[in-house]
Amino acid sequence: MPAIRHDDNRFEVDAAMIADGFGIDAAQVAAFMRDGRITSRCEEGIEADAGRWRLTFYLGDRALRLTVDAGGQVLSRARFAAPRRGGAQAG
Structure with missing residues (x-):
């Protein structure tokens, strides 16, 4: 499977890519x-960013953001500190 698949505004991201971004096991x-x-x-780009999506994953106080095109090609990748969101506590 490619690292990121895109079908009908639905994305599937390979667990290894997410794991690598957070330094955890896939x-x-x-x-x-x-x-x-x-x-x-998941955020869809508009105007100048049409045809791009931001996929942001959160774990505890960390975030992994992948900007991808319609084919699932990663255009940029960023890791950064983010405020804790609702949900279970990170382990």
Whole structure:
């Protein structure tokens, strides 16, 4: 599977890519998403950013942001501190 797949405004991101961004094991990603430790947000670009999406993943007080095109190609990647969001506490 490609690292990021895009179908009908739905994205699938390989767990290894998320794990790498947070420095955790890929096997932990699904469990952390199920229990709310990892949450996400998807934003579609408009005007000059049309055809791009920001996929942001949150774990505790950290965020991983991937900016991707319609084909799922990563255009930029950033990691940064972010305020804690609702949901389970990071482990």
